[in-house]
Amino acid sequence: MxxxxxxxxxxTADTTTARAxxxxxxxxxxxSRWECDAEVWQWDAREDCEVRQILDRIADKWSLLAxxxxxxxVMRFTELKREIDGISQRMLSRTLRQLERDGIVERTVHPTxxxxxxxxxxxxxxxxxxxxxxxxxxTEAHQERIAAARSAYDEREAALREL
Amino acid sequence: MxxxxxxxxxxTADTTTARAxxxxxxxxxxxSRWECDAEVWQWDAREDCEVRQILDRIADKWSLLAxxxxxxxVMRFTELKREIDGISQRMLSRTLRQLERDGIVERTVHPTxxxxxxxxxxxxxxxxxxxxxxxxxxTEAHQERIAAARSAYDEREAALREL
DNA sequence: CCGTATCCTAAAGGATACTG
DNA sequence: CAGTATCCTTTAGGATACGG
Numbered sequence: 001m002x003x004x005x006x007x008x009x010x011x012t013a014d015t016t017t018a019r020a021x022x023x024x025x026x027x028x029x030x031x032s033r034w035e036c037d038a039e040v041w042q043w044d045a046r047e048d049c050e051v052r053q054i055l056d057r058i059a060d061k062w063s064l065l066a067x068x069x070x071x072x073x074v075m076r077f078t079e080l081k082r083e084i085d086g087i088s089q090r091m092l093s094r095t096l097r098q099l100e101r102d103g104i105v106e107r108t109v110h111p112t113x114x115x116x117x118x119x120x121x122x123x124x125x126x127x128x129x130x131x132x133x134x135x136x137x138x139t140e141a142h143q144e145r146i147a148a149a150r151s152a153y154d155e156r157e158a159a160l161r162e163l
Numbered sequence: 164m165x166x167x168x169x170x171x172x173x174x175t176a177d178t179t180t181a182r183a184x185x186x187x188x189x190x191x192x193x194x195s196r197w198e199c200d201a202e203v204w205q206w207d208a209r210e211d212c213e214v215r216q217i218l219d220r221i222a223d224k225w226s227l228l229a230x231x232x233x234x235x236x237v238m239r240f241t242e243l244k245r246e247i248d249g250i251s252q253r254m255l256s257r258t259l260r261q262l263e264r265d266g267i268v269e270r271t272v273h274p275t276x277x278x279x280x281x282x283x284x285x286x287x288x289x290x291x292x293x294x295x296x297x298x299x300x301x302t303e304a305h306q307e308r309i310a311a312a313r314s315a316y317d318e319r320e321a322a323l324r325e326l
Numbered sequence: 327c328c329g330t331a332t333c334c335t336a337a338a339g340g341a342t343a344c345t346g
Numbered sequence: 347c348a349g350t351a352t353c354c355t356t357t358a359g360g361a362t363a364c365g366g
Contacts, residue, residue, distance in 0.1 A: 046248045046249075050306055051299060052228075054302045054306060054309060055222075055298070055299065055302055056224070058222075058298075058302070059223075060222075060338090061219065061339080064218065065208055069208070076348085077348050078347065078348075081348095085208050085209045086209075088340050088341075089340095089341095089348085089349070089350095090339075090341090090349095090350085090351095091338090091340080092349095093348085094339090100316065101312065101313055101316040101317070103308060103311075103312025103313075103315075109348095112347095113346095113347090114347040115347055115348060115349090116348090117347080117348060117349090124308060124309075124312075127305075131297050131298050131301045132298065134294050134297060135218070135295065135297075135298060136214060138291060139218055139221070140214055142290075142291075143213055143214060143217060145266060145287060146265050146266055147213075148266075149264065149266025149287075150264050150266075152266075153264040153266075154264070223358090224358085224359080239327085239328090240327075240328055240329075241327065241328075249360095251359070251361075252328085252360095252361095253329095253330085253359075253360075253361085254358090254359060254360080255329095277327040278327055278328060278329090278366085279327075279328090280328065280329090
């Protein structure tokens with residue numbers, strides 16, 4: 001798959017029953033792992049943290065968009081391609097497969113000719129969308145303030161360089 | 164800055180008062196833009212959509228992590244570097260500057276020697292963290308189901324290839 | 327201590343062509 | 347229609363060295 005041989009490095013394995021970190025799996029000094037103990041709430045800053053890998057998937061260039069569209073209704077491959085401005089066939093295919101593998105999206109092939117393939121969110125997918133939607137809403141609500149912050153920052157920088 | 168001359172392509176400019184797209188800024192057929200009209204809720208699938216650019220920033224490899232750490236307390240550069248496993252000085256520096264530019268993080272230089280620099284979340288930063296936290300919590304809560312879905316998918320795939 | 331500058335590699339992703 | 351395969355460009359990001 002893909003150019004070389006790389007295909008999702010070390011994820012498929014070692015997904016035992018999760019959560020239990022084991023007694024110091026890696027090197028390094030002792031620091032917190034899943035401090036869900038109470039108020040503190042720190043998620044693992046380690047590279048091998050599974051949450052980080054899942055988040056990286058979710059937050060890639062196209063996933064959120066595909067999920068948002070599929071939350072509205074079941075869609076076919078070409079429909080999605082049309083709706084998502086700028087996506088290549090390759091990336092749509094890969095994105096959908098990842099989402100399917102993660103149990104976010106369900107793919108249904110109708111054995112007709114020409115073939116018809118439907119993509120729909122799973123229950124977990126809808127649950128995810130509810131959460132990501134909040135993030136998009138936040139971004140939308142704050143985009144003006146962010147734009148303002150950027151302008152201010154850039155102006156300050158420009159002023160400094162003019163000295 | 165950076166290798167060549169690239170520096171945040173088309174963002175610094177044209178951040179007028181935001182929101183108003185203007186009469187068909189780009190090419191392309193007419194489709195929905197900010198359908199916040201009512202229930203529909205579709206965020207712009209276009210490439211030039213500002214929300215997408217902001218989300219891409221937020222969802223990069225390190226931002227969420229830095230924000231999560233800073234939500235707990237003010238931290239110094241080297242502290243952050245120590246806490247975030249695997250980050251390079253370069254990326255920490257860049258991440259923090261982006262967040263500062265976006266108004267998420269506030270940077271305070273104490274004119275001592277050796278220099279001491281504090282990083283803290285702004286009000287907007289704390290607000291953002293409240294939202295992203297929900298996403299992390301979701302991921303955490305569903306990681307076992309995701310792992311299971313992956314295993315199932317991989318097994319199905321392996322079975323198909325064995326035919 | 328807190329960075330920036332330079333160099334370089336690896337991964338993401340687009341374009342295109344081809345298949346069931 | 348719904349993809350896969352191949353090739354190639356662009357970007358992200360690590361390593362290192364140096365500066366204030």
